[in-house]
Amino acid sequence: MTNNKNLKLKYTKNNVKDTISAYLFLSPAIITFVLFVAGPVVLTVCYLCFTKYNIITPTEFVGLDNFIKLFDYPVTGTIFKNTLKYVVVLVPLHVIIGLLLAIGVSKEVSGRLKYFFRTAIYFPSVVTTASVAIAWTYLYNKDFGVINYFLNRLGADSIPWLISTKWSIPAIAIFSIWKFVGTPFLYYLIGIQNIPDSFYEAATIDGANKLQTFFKITIPLLSPTIFFVITTTFIGAMQIFEEPFLLTNGGPGDSSRTIALFIYEKAFKSYQMGYASAIAVILFIIILLLTLIQFSLQKKWVNYDYE
Amino acid sequence: MKLKKILISILVLAVVLAFAGCGGSSGNRPDKDDKVSSENTDSNNKNEPVTIKLAIMGEGQNKENTQKILDKFNQENPDIKAEVQYVPVTSGSGWNDFFTKIKTMVAGGNPPDLAFVAIEGIQMFVNLGLAVPLDEYFDKNPEQLKEAKDDIHPKLQAPFIVNGKTYALVCEWNNVVLHMNTKLLEDAGLELPPQDWDKDMFLDYCSKLTKTEGGQKQYAVAVPAYYFGFSSWLFNNNASVLNEDMTKCTLNQPNSVEMFQFWQDMVNKYEYAAMPEPGVDDIQRLVDGQIAMGSWGRWPTLTYINNDFKDAAVQYLPKFKSKNVIYGSGGFCVINGTKHPYEAMKTAVWTAGEYFVKNYYSAGSIPCRKSVAEEVIPKLGIPENHELYYKSADYAKPVESPPAYAEIANVFDRYLSAVLTNEMSAQEAMDKATEEIDNVLEQSPIK
Known part of the structure; x- marks a missing residue:
């Protein structure tokens, strides 16, 4: 039982290490994707399409007008x-x-x-x-x-x-x-x-x-x-x-x-x-x-x- | 689990950052009521000159020359370092693209200190609070305003005075005249037409200047297929794009439709005019002898110089129902968000001064200062009859440029090309254009 527990712990530690490395390697791509693709997509679908916005002045909610x-x-x-x-x-x-x-x-x-x-x-x-x-x-x-x-x-x-x-x-x-x-x-x-x-x-x-x-x-x-x-x-x-x-x-x-x-x-x-x-x-x-x-x-x- | 939470937190943070980029905050945005301090700047080190960036539309082929001209200002004002910043635009998109880029720079919190703004954009710049008036500078330096006023035609300056405030001193302007390849005129047995020539005489010239030789067609005239150029022909038929207070479109009025019909016939019925082709420079075609005439301002002189072309002359557009001359002027505006407003204003005023105007506009545009224009234009020598460039300011009319100019010009271009390709009758196209432009005027976010 103790052996099993140790094994599991060891396995989990290795697993965590690998996962962290994987996420670290992936993070530049993920952050870039979220900032420049996913973020703008969510922003467009959920918010911008319901507004009047000309880059300079703040957005104005217009409902379904667009x-x-x-x-x-x-x-x-x-x-x-x-x-x-x-x-x-x-x-x-x-x-x-x-x-x-x-x-x-x-x-x-x-x-x-x-x-x-x-x-x-x-x-x-x-x-x-x-x-x-x-x-x-x-x-x-x-x-x-x-x-x-x-x-x-x-x-x-x-x-x-x-x-x-x-x-x-x-x-x-x-x-x-x-x-x-x-x-x-x-x-x-x-x-x-x-x-x-x-x-x-x-x-x-x-x-x-x-x-x-x-x-x-x-x-x-x-x-x-x-x-x-x-x-x-x-x-x-x-x-x-x-x-x-x-x-x-x-x-x-x-x-x-x-x-x-x-x-x-x-x-x-x-x-x-x-x-x-x-x-x-x-x-x-x-x-x-x-x-x-x-x-x-x-x-x-x-x-x-x-x- | 913990890792998942961290990852989700990072993703949420990234999305929030993306939202913040376009959100409703006005952090970097200009405030229309911003007060500009006329005192010297937030520069930490008084010995270091402050850098003033001047944004000019273009690829920057003349960057060295422009900078050399600005260096004279830098020598006279050791506390300022004026630097030119060329902003490239998509071919054919002109002012629209340039203005969009300036807006993006402002929205991104990285505005130039000065931007060259043509008449087409000044209303939009003022309306959006992008331009800072120069009045506070002139309050402290009234002699500079007086000196400029004495030499700059008030009509050219007028578009840059909005609600009683001066947003720029104009440094250049252009009218639209008919450029002619004198060699082709000579070959056809024609002379430079008189100033008071009319539609019939113009058509006679067109018929004599259109020919096909060795499979190559020589066209009499290039279609003025751009807002500024076509507006000049509309003015000559007592027509215009908009009514006097620029609140309604008048393109479907009989005089306007008649002018569109005229150019539809010039392309399709008489075949005197070359249909504008994407990527083809009609000015170069005039130089190359493929087109005999074209409606432009003084900017073709740059092509003439590059090609060492001297067989060019200009004449006013032929009279139709009336005889008018159109003009557009431009100057450097101080952009809201500049960290050094006083120095930016000083630089802006200098660009309308004799040295800059004389050296920068020796070719390309008409210098705004009468004294300089009368010296520089004859000195260049081309085109023949160049006096028209500085003699027409008294009776020239400004190109119609409401705040929503960009979108109106876009609608105008679309329906003009529909007319020229015979896709629609002139009346049908102008009815549709009028409906769309009226909608633009009514709904445009920029009023």
Whole structure:
């Protein structure tokens, strides 16, 4: 009994020591997270969205006024619709193009070319968005842009990429794909590398062709990665900001304005922090709900059991 | 258990700290009724000069030159060390971004001592208690105010006198005139138009200056797609963004709609005007010969100098229903929260003096002092017909800049681009813009 007690005490002491060390190592990250992420989120959801606040003067409680104002604002519908358009266009394109590129590079390319393609596809993801966006505004220019130059050479008319309400979202989507497809590509590449070769060998012995292998082995075994890419791309597309901000500033008119850009404008151009917080809360709720739906649906198609 | 309690305490403390950062306390915030001591400062060491930081919008390419100019002040006033602090802004966002950054610096308890404030921001600065009036300084130094008043046009100074208090002495101003590439005029067989030219003559010039050669289009004119520039065209058609006391939007009035329709046609029907493209500098396009005319102030002279471009001339905008000239002026305001208000005021007043104005505004803006403008502008020599820069102050009208200017300009820009891209008719866009701007005026937290 005494021995047991001593053992327990010793174990507890070691445990406490380890736990303290763990928390000490974690504390900078935890404090930073709480101060700059969790704290502001709680503050926004519980307090700021119900106030009038312009940074300088003290906050003033206004109840639900900010939410009512958002629903009364005539352009709200356009902004939400635009964001939805980005989601509808960007999520499938990122998921499909990323997957095709990953399969192409891992299965169809060999040797040094593989390294070249991996680097070339992922490279735009690590470049500062602001710097490449400037270059793309020149590429997209109607009168002297390189893209229109080639279109003209092919006999097509110049496209007013960034200065037409019809073309602003496609232009931003093309840029976004070029800039960010490297991230899902990388996830897929890792996912594909983790699929055991024995599955493919068995399929080959059974006489499966490439298409059958792709749909019966690669896709099911890659489904956790696909689900992860869909979820993160969806959240990213709902919060899309940099691309319209840098390429079109939400224009022409409101044609490419998104919810995140609208939040920025209200907070940092009109100094309406409370109003901006209310919009952020609504965006947060929408993303949360849709992500929960995705998580509940994934049980039906995501396969975690292949080991 | 104990550990959990400690961890929870740390987390709670961190959340409380985050709340405190944005809470209702007015610890760092300016009080509108703050009294400024005109006595010397809380400096502990009387031998050490106090540092006065001047915030200027920009990337700081001219930092060395600006500091060199300020060093003259530092030599004359060994108890003060004036230092320039450039505040970079997002491309295209201009004053809005700069003012937001100054506000954030004030809210964060780290304000500059002085900030350059243009007419567009002065009402907001005063309204939020961000600017300190200079009257106490002038009470002690009345001769400096008199000397400045004798040389600065009262019209340019007027926007900076709010409720009878002087918040800055203006040091620069700009009007909007039509810049022209004289080489392109010459190629088209045109001369500099007369001062009293009108809409028909302008359209005739536009038709002769628009051409396509070797697949490259040369446009007659750049669209004045910014609040200050477009307002100048509205003024010339007896229209404006707001009514006289700036309480209602008047953009949907017939004269205003007519001007928006005019520019919609210039882009889409006549194709004389280049649709503004993101990231494209129209001034550079004028220098490069891709555009023949553009509506700007004196700031293109900086691009002209950088490109050694001399084929430029200016003329008043063509007359439509009326003939007007718009202006915007600016000066250094003392920012509430400065630890050295008296020294800051002294520095602010010096920036409107002859030495600073002559050296800092040799190009870029029109010096506020008539004597300096008449010396500096002809000395630069470009553009041709530069007398317009200092002769128009007598009859120029200020750009409309209510306290909620930032948000109004934002609405204005959105609907202007909707008109230019033909997304909406001019009337529909202006009806919507008017509704939104009226809402802004009614609901804006800054009144």
